[in-house]
Amino acid sequence: MNYHLGVTRAPSSILFGVGQRHALGRVARQHGTKTLVCTDERFADSEEMRDALASLKDAGVEVKVFSSTLPELPIESIMACAQTHANSKADSVIGVGGGSCLDMAKFVALLLTHKGGLSDYYGEFKVPGPVIPVIAVPTTSGTGSEVTPVAVVADNSRDLKVGVSSPFLIPHSAICDPELTLSCPTSLTAVAGADALTHAIEAFTAVAHEPTPSISGERVFVGKNILSDYYALNAIREISASLANAVREGSDLEARTRLMLGALFAGLAFGSAGTAAAHAIQYPIGAITNTPHGLGVATLMPYVMRFNLASRQNAFAEVARAMGADSGSTQALANDAIDRVTMLFSEIKIPVTLAELGVPADRLEWVATQSMSAARLINNNPELLDHAGVSKIIAAAFAGA
Ligand SMILES: NC(=O)c1ccc[n+]([C@@H]2O[C@H](COP(=O)([O-])OP(=O)(O)OC[C@H]3O[C@@H](n4cnc5c(N)ncnc54)[C@H](O)[C@@H]3O)[C@@H](O)[C@H]2O)c1
Incomplete structure (x- = not known):
């Protein structure tokens, strides 16, 4: 923290x-x-x-x-x-x-x-x-x-x-x-809720900057901090407890309420911490495929987490606990967080690969180049992201590796 x-x-x-x-x-x-x-x-x-x-x-x-x-x-x-x-x-x-x-x-x-x-x-x-x-x-x-x-x-x-x-x-x-x-159809509930979960995870695992007194005047998004962490973890808790239920049973007002609270917390988290790689890579993917923002970031999220695992083990372990895990080593819990996000997204029918999302194989290089232009988001990623790193995430997400 x-x-x-x-x-x-x-x-x-x-x-x-x-x-x-x-x-x-x-x-x-x-x-x-x-x-x-x-x-x-x-x-x-x-x-x-x-x-x-x-x-x-x-x-x-x-x-x-x-x-x-x-x-x-x-x-x-x-x-x-x-x-x-x-x-x-x-x-x-x-x-x-x-x-x-x-x-x-x-x-x-x-x-x-x-x-x-x-x-x-x-x-x-x-x-x-x-x-x-x-x-x-x-x-x-x-x-x-x-x-x-x-x-x-x-x-x-x-x-x-x-x-x-x-x-x-x-x-x-x-x-x-x-x-x-309550009127949101199944797919909109799933895509919007998955968008909120990616906001919370990217905010919780973002870069932490030098805490100078001038930082909030220099950056709109100041990176991971103690207040955004509070909101992010509570967002992850509320969304993971409610998203599948809200998708399965749209009239479940308790699930709808917890999901809305989670999305609100996630907004408060990323509104100061910012988001990172999944958001940078979604922009060109959205442009090519005309798919909703939330669908693209959710498809990418498990691959981005895998890429960031080494530099954010403790944070991912906390994500796993917020999603319901109760024991295990830090390393096991960190891996469990990725599995839990993958399973939740599979349950609500988020595409598993960029190929499924409609990204053509011959546009992957263009996607990587365009992603790098979102410098604010690229620089907010915990693991150093260069063109090769972005290409690695995109290749894995395309093939489902
Ligand atoms: N400003 C931010 O912080 C921020 C963050 C993430 C995304 N965005 C932007 O938000 C937009 C996506 O928003 P969204 O996912 O909420 O979807 P949306 O606003 O694009 O709406 C998608 C569809 O859902 C319908 N819809 C909305 N509420 C409904 C309801 N209760 N019942 C039935 N249908 C309903 C709309 O009429 C529309 O047809 C994108 O433009 C994205 O870039 C903004």
């Missing part, structure tokens, strides 16, 4: 629990009388949306709705929303939906506050100041975007998805109501 550094980046308030969605009107009213809701067609047409609009109206908040958010967030939809609502004078922006809708709300709040093009803000610490307060209401248990300082966009002028990372992008409030996830 790195007791010398602790950083948590989090919203001003997090409301968690069954029924908390009904607090939306009151939370929005704290910021003023006008709000913009960013969601997608599915949610816009739901009973829960009608409840949300009623809650806002009852609180005296006037609402505009943008309901054309698309999965994986193409840039055109962000610009369309920002342009349509440029003069809305919204006092808050509410994102309701999966990670795509939450990231949409973050980007739109940014563009309504600071103007300019989105690419002006790509990278770290480029957002010049606070943005219109964002209220994030997740309907999947996965991305953790409701609490993180990052949003991710698919910009067609670039080969890979790209992120804006800034503490100013952290939502002002997160409202996490597990009942909103």
Whole structure:
């Protein structure tokens, strides 16, 4: 444990629990009388949306709705929303939906506050100041975007998805109501939950940096630290205890609740510690295969863990304990952690290899080269990662070795 550094980046308030969605009107009213809701067609047409609009109206908040958010967030939809609502004078922006809708709300709040093009803000610490307060209401248990300082966009002028990372992008409030996830189909529950587990494991095993007083001003993601470890281990505990049950029996509200809590903890963990190799390699894989972010990171995770085993034995042993192991040597427990993650992902039908995910054999070298361009993630990996190391992970994950 790195007791010398602790950083948590989090919203001003997090409301968690069954029924908390009904607090939306009151939370929005704290910021003023006008709000913009960013969601997608599915949610816009739901009973829960009608409840949300009623809650806002009852609180005296006037609402505009943008309901054309698309999965994986193409840039055109962000610009369309920002342009349509440029003069809305919204006092808050509410994102309701999966990670795509939450990231949409973050980007739109940014563009309504600071103007300019989105690419002006790509990278770290480029957002010049606070943005219109964002209220994030997740309907999947996965991305953790409701609490993180990052949003991710698919910009067609670039080969890979790209992120804006800034503490100013952290939502002002997160409202996490597990009942909103009851409608998630089996595959979405599995992919989003696996995404959350990879967030927690990569945060827990990330590089630990020199704990200087300036570090949280120099890096948005400061690496493994005592506070992110706390959230990561609890995320691993909650997700591993609930994910298979939530996938098997979607109406199991206890499993849904624990899974949502796990995804929230995982967001709080990686929101300061950052993620690493599995995320770096997923970006080019997502671009080639058009598969969801969570599916790619989950497919890669056991291979990345195997690659990192030597430098993170103690941490992996703790992961195994958090997943239910109770005895064994550190080495045996560390191996057990990889087996447990592999078995859990197999149970919820995550593809076992990159070949199964649809990556063509002749693109592996391109994937390796592109992965290396995600320097922030590559450098956050515990085992030193160069081109040869990335290629080794990709080759193993392609062949299932
Ligand atoms: N900002 C962050 O910290 C962060 C972290 C990880 C991933 N992401 C981003 O999040 C996005 C992925 O988010 P996601 O996995 O939540 O999926 P998503 O938001 O892309 O949604 C996928 C599909 O699930 C549907 N859906 C959402 N909630 C549902 C529900 N309750 N019932 C039925 N269908 C539902 C949506 O309508 C959509 O069709 C990607 O763009 C990824 O890059 C962001």
